[in-house]
Amino acid sequence: AQSVTQLGSHVSVSEGALVLLRCNYxxxxxxxxxxxxxxxxxxxxxxxxxxxxxxLVKGINGFEAEFKKSETSFHLTKPSAHMSDAAEYFCAVSGxxxxxxxxxFGEGTQLTVNP
Amino acid sequence: xxxxxxxxxxxxxxxxxxxxxxxxQHLGHNAMYWYKQSAKKPLELMFVxxxxxxxxxxxxxxxxxPECPNSSHLFLHLHTLQPEDSALYxxxxxQGDGTDTQYFGPGTRLTVL
Numbered sequence: 593a594q595s596v597t598q599l600g601s602h603v604s605v606s607e608g609a610l611v612l613l614r615c616n617y618x619x620x621x622x623x624x625x626x627x628x629x630x631x632x633x634x635x636x637x638x639x640x641x642x643x644x645x646x647x648l649v650k651g652i653n654g655f656e657a658e659f660k661k662s663e664t665s666f667h668l669t670k671p672s673a674h675m676s677d678a679a680e681y682f683c684a685v686s687g688x689x690x691x692x693x694x695x696x697f698g699e700g701t702q703l704t705v706n707p
Numbered sequence: 708x709x710x711x712x713x714x715x716x717x718x719x720x721x722x723x724x725x726x727x728x729x730x731x732q733h734l735g736h737n738a739m740y741w742y743k744q745s746a747k748k749p750l751e752l753m754f755v756x757x758x759x760x761x762x763x764x765x766x767x768x769x770x771x772x773p774e775c776p777n778s779s780h781l782f783l784h785l786h787t788l789q790p791e792d793s794a795l796y797x798x799x800x801x802q803g804d805g806t807d808t809q810y811f812g813p814g815t816r817l818t819v820l
Contacts, residue, residue, distance in 0.1 A: 626808070635711070635797055635811035682750070694763070695809055697750040 594619045594685045598698035606706050611655075611670040613701045615683030618664065625666040626684040626695065627657055636682060642666060653677070678705045709733055711812035713798050719818045720788065728783040728815045730798030736810075738803035739781040741773060744795040744814070756781060757803050788819045 599614040617623055624643055628636040640651025647659045653676075657668045666683060683698040711732045720726050732739065741753040755763035756775040770792075772784040781798055795816050799809040 628811075633813075633816070635713075635813045636799075638808055638810070641808055694752070694755070699749045 594623070594696045596683050596685050596696055596698035598681075598683050598701050600701055601699065602702045602704065604704040604706060605673045607675055608672050611668070611673045611677065611703065613668040613681050613683075613703065615657075615666045615668065615698060616664050617666060617683070617685045619685055624686045625657075625659060626686070627651065627655070627666075627668050628682045628684065628697075629653075630680045630682065630700075632679075639668070639681075673703075673705045675705050675707065678703055711798060711800055711810050713796075713812035713815050715815060716813065717816045717818075719820065720785070721820050722788060722790070724788075725784070725786040727785065728796055728798075728817075730781040730783075730812055732779055732781075732798075732800035732810070732812075734800055734810060736800040736802055737778050738801045739775060739778070740799040740801075740809065741781065741783055742797040742799065744797055746794075750797070754783075785817075788817075790819050793817055793819045 595618040597616045605611055622644060626641050627639040629639050630636050639655050640649045640657055642649050642659045650656045655668055655670045657666050659666050680700045680702050682700045684695040686695050714729045738757045740755050743751045743753055752765050753767045754773045759775050759778060770787050774782040795814045797814045798812040801807045801809045
């Protein structure tokens, strides 16, 4: 079975500081990994996706994530936080071991950006 | 309209009411999903449809009844709900192969009184 663990349900950073949101996964087959962002009262928006083409994945809004197989991690980073980055972030895993396009989501990390 | 749309955006209903949530995708996808998002809990997959056929039902109570008349439309029929069913209900769609990206609608905020 697949699983995702997001370390830290709440992360707070200052505007302009580095953003680091942690995600560890468990999968018995090579995974596809995703980061989604959810702004208040909205659905989930795809930030980026890892599909084994490159271990460093660049997404929208200046975010990127690095796949590290040895650490089973897919942490999300952004060099300089902006107030508009305040939202909830979800890591998700999908793999061929499950039928259809089944995504398993982490519990989410709420990012607060302080002025 | 582009992407995935959901109506209504907000719904308040009593426990004896019957209502329906609607989802429409304009992406040419073959798979559609219903998720429940409750406060302080992970996203819960409820139903999966692939080419209009239900391929997954995650032990969802029968008071939730999905309908997928075609690959572009998905409904969630609600009847005799409980207050604990209050949540954000999200619809998503994807191409339908094993590992593709899901695109989400804005959700319907449901309150059951």
